[in-house]
Amino acid sequence: SHRAREKIKGARRARAGSREKKKRESSLIPIPIPSPPLVGAAPPPPNPPPPPMSKTPGKTPRTPRRILESYTIKGSDGVIRPGDSVLMKAPDTSKPPYVAKIEEIEAAGPRGANVKVKVRWYYRPEESIGGRRPFHGEKEVFLSDHQDVQSADTIECKCNVYSFRDYTKLSAVNPEDYFCRFEYKSITGSFVPDRIAVFCKCEMPYNPDDLMIQCEECSDWFHPACIGKTIKEAKKLENFTCEGCVAENGNGNGVKNENSHESTGESDEKQVQSKRRRR
Ligand SMILES: [Zn+2]
Numbered sequence: 651s652h653r654a655r656e657k658i659k660g661a662r663r664a665r666a667g668s669r670e671k672k673k674r675e676s677s678l679i680p681i682p683i684p685s686p687p688l689v690g691a692a693p694p695p696p697n698p699p700p701p702p703m704s705k706t707p708g709k710t711p712r713t714p715r716r717i718l719e720s721y722t723i724k725g726s727d728g729v730i731r732p733g734d735s736v737l738m739k740a741p742d743t744s745k746p747p748y749v750a751k752i753e754e755i756e757a758a759g760p761r762g763a764n765v766k767v768k769v770r771w772y773y774r775p776e777e778s779i780g781g782r783r784p785f786h787g788e789k790e791v792f793l794s795d796h797q798d799v800q801s802a803d804t805i806e807c808k809c810n811v812y813s814f815r816d817y818t819k820l821s822a823v824n825p826e827d828y829f830c831r832f833e834y835k836s837i838t839g840s841f842v843p844d845r846i847a848v849f850c851k852c853e854m855p856y857n858p859d860d861l862m863i864q865c866e867e868c869s870d871w872f873h874p875a876c877i878g879k880t881i882k883e884a885k886k887l888e889n890f891t892c893e894g895c896v897a898e899n900g901n902g903n904g905v906k907n908e909n910s911h912e913s914t915g916e917s918d919e920k921q922v923q924s925k926r927r928r929r
């Protein structure tokens with residue numbers, strides 16, 4: 651929902667500045683790495699390679715391949731250039747389209763015909779060796795080292811692959827919006843970077859699709875479920891102090907910890923203020 655995104659956006663902003671002191675990271679190595687290289691894990695080329703151009707036997711000189719600066723997607727006015735990301739038709743039309751980064755565009759035929767694109771595939775989490783994990787976002791893709799040459803005819807449309815940071819700042823996520831925070835080695839199933847910051851009691855990396863709330867004391871972020879709250883309850887909280895901080899700071903100032911969940915850990919004066927504000 652919109653509200654959830656708001657909080658998440660806030661989460662990212664705040665983290666950039668205030669979370670220096672407590673940095674926890676998790677290694678991504680626990681992803682199972684199979685011993686034989688898993689060739690099958692790579693997505694198959696979106697379409698079979700185009701048939702070779704018919705050539706008159708005997709006429710050897712080929713049309714020299716020509717690098718193009720741009721290409722207009724068939725049936726649309728979308729123009730792509732190297733560096734752009736695109737969606738390409740999957741051979742199985744029940745599957746979502748493949749996400750690719752255009753590296754080079756070339757015309758192998760005369761007068762700009764038979765356009766081919768050299769692409770680098772983005773893998774969806776389920777296409778990776780380790781599979782989809784709970785912290786992977788719905789629109790997350792990994793920039794792989796798997797390259798291919800494809801007919802430009804298979805390009806459906808341009809898409810956006812944002813950095814993680816930029817993605818969390820989007821006010822709305824459109825169908826053609828994705829984000830990438832890892833590079834992926836398609837043979838070994840390993841990621842770059844291979845470590846990632848973790849949050850909450852569950853020590854999970856951040857999934858931008860999930861609502862998290864921040865502890866005002868330690869600045870760590872928590873999943874509502876991990877602190878025994880529903881998403882609805884969590885959204886209503888005006889301030890929140892985590893169990894750990896309550897235990898740490900609550901000892902000195904007495905008994906009120908039980909039901910002043912959101913305001914313990916602050917000075918008495920502040921508690922009163924925040925209560926008043928809520929009325
Ligand atoms: Zn959690």
Ligand SMILES: [Zn+2]
Pocket residue numbers: 865866867868869870891892893894895896
């Ligand atoms: Zn805390």
